[in-house]
Each structure stands twice: as C-alpha cells, then as structure tokens.
Amino acid sequence: MGERVRFESSVGPTLAGLIEEPVGDARGWAVFSHGFTLGKDCPAASRISKQLASEGIGVLRFDNLGLGDSEGDWGDGSFTVKVEDTKRAVAFMTERGTPVDVLVGHSWGGAAVIAAGAALPDVKAVATVGAPFDPRHVEHQYDTVLGRVLAEGHAEWMVGGRALTLKLAFVEDVENADLRGCIRGLHHPLLVMHSPTDDTVGIENASEIFQLARHPRSFVSLEGSDHLLTAKGQARRAAHIVSAWVDQYLTS
Numbered sequence: 001m002g003e004r005v006r007f008e009s010s011v012g013p014t015l016a017g018l019i020e021e022p023v024g025d026a027r028g029w030a031v032f033s034h035g036f037t038l039g040k041d042c043p044a045a046s047r048i049s050k051q052l053a054s055e056g057i058g059v060l061r062f063d064n065l066g067l068g069d070s071e072g073d074w075g076d077g078s079f080t081v082k083v084e085d086t087k088r089a090v091a092f093m094t095e096r097g098t099p100v101d102v103l104v105g106h107s108w109g110g111a112a113v114i115a116a117g118a119a120l121p122d123v124k125a126v127a128t129v130g131a132p133f134d135p136r137h138v139e140h141q142y143d144t145v146l147g148r149v150l151a152e153g154h155a156e157w158m159v160g161g162r163a164l165t166l167k168l169a170f171v172e173d174v175e176n177a178d179l180r181g182c183i184r185g186l187h188h189p190l191l192v193m194h195s196p197t198d199d200t201v202g203i204e205n206a207s208e209i210f211q212l213a214r215h216p217r218s219f220v221s222l223e224g225s226d227h228l229l230t231a232k233g234q235a236r237r238a239a240h241i242v243s244a245w246v247d248q249y250l251t252s
Contacts, residue, residue, distance in 0.1 A: 010084035013072030017062030020053035027056035028101035033109030047235030078173035200227035
C-alpha cells in the first residue's frame, strides 16, 4: 500500500496522489502522469508505478483536476494545467526530500511530461508511453459535443460512464497547444516507447517525437501492446524498460 498524499493544483483545488515507496535502497524517484481522462489508478499508471518501485524507483502518481480522488472540476483543467500540475507534483516531491529524477507519462500524460520536462532543469530524464506528437490528438474524443461547447461555452460529456463538463477555455487551450518547441527545448535524455499496433495513438506519433528530439534519445517498440497496456505483463514490461534505460542517468 502506497502513501496517500495531497498537494495544491496550479489552479487551486487539492490533488490526490499516491507514492509508491521504492523497495530496498532508492535508486531514484519519479512522477507519473496519466492519460487524458484516466486517473492515477488506471492499469498503466498503477502497474508501471508499482513495478518501478519494486525495482528501486519510487513513484508519485496523482489524479489530475476533477478526476479520481482529486478536488475541482475537470473542465477547469486543460493541457496547460496538466503540465503545470506535473511541475507542482515535482515541487511537492522536492519539498518532501525526494527530488524527482525521471518523469514518466502515458498517452496525453506523455505529451505533458515532455512539456513539463523542458522547464525542469533538475530532472535527469523523461520517458513516454504511447504519447501523441500533438496534444490536439484528443479533440476527436469530444467532437460530438464540440458544437455545443462553441455555441454555449460548455457541454456535458459522457466518458466511461462518467459525466464531465467540457468548457470552451479547455477546448481553446488544447487547440493552441504545441509540443514542437518543448521537444526541441527538452535538454534531457528522452525515451519514447510506443506499440506499432496502437490503434488509439498511431505509431507515427512516436516517429515525429523521436525525429524532432535532441540526443540522447531512445526508441523502444512495445510490439503486441495495446494503447492502455491492459493485457497481462504489458505495463510491467514498459516499467522494466524504463528502469533499465534510466539507470545510467541515475548513477551519473
């Protein structure tokens, strides 16, 4: 059982997190950023974090605004807020006395850790799983309610049996998001992991991120994995890869 923690979001409400303590001597510490509407307890976030902890890397995973156990309204978030809250998570860990060495992000969270990492000089490395090259990739998920949002300023949006409120400011922020400058400005080693059979975020996204990134950069194909890493062993495998890859940066 991890340590449950809370810290303030960049927009005010309190975010809920869970710290998986490292087994044995700590090799390092990480922050994990989950996908678009998934939360800290989704399979990818939970399983990757627990596996990293079992290999000596402690991990803070947290629910973004209005998701899971966090306070606030999801619709008051945005890509910018997700990035800023990732920075807040890193600051929280530093204040706790466990400064963050590596950022790990899944799906939209992968894009967020690249953007956050570009502004965090003390982080040593960044790893992504199934990340989109363009944060606007998520727009297709809410295209059925987009007309109402543009006309009325907000609309209720059903996701996985939950009702979320999509707001105009959220839509505009995503529309204006651009990861290119963040990728170019990322002065940290970058690991890009992606499945060639990912039918949610296509493999071409990994190619575009990798081609634009500076060295040192690495790419690992997660063949056989689905986007959500739900099948047995997929998330654990991704964590093994991160653990092995980041070791050289933890000991340098």
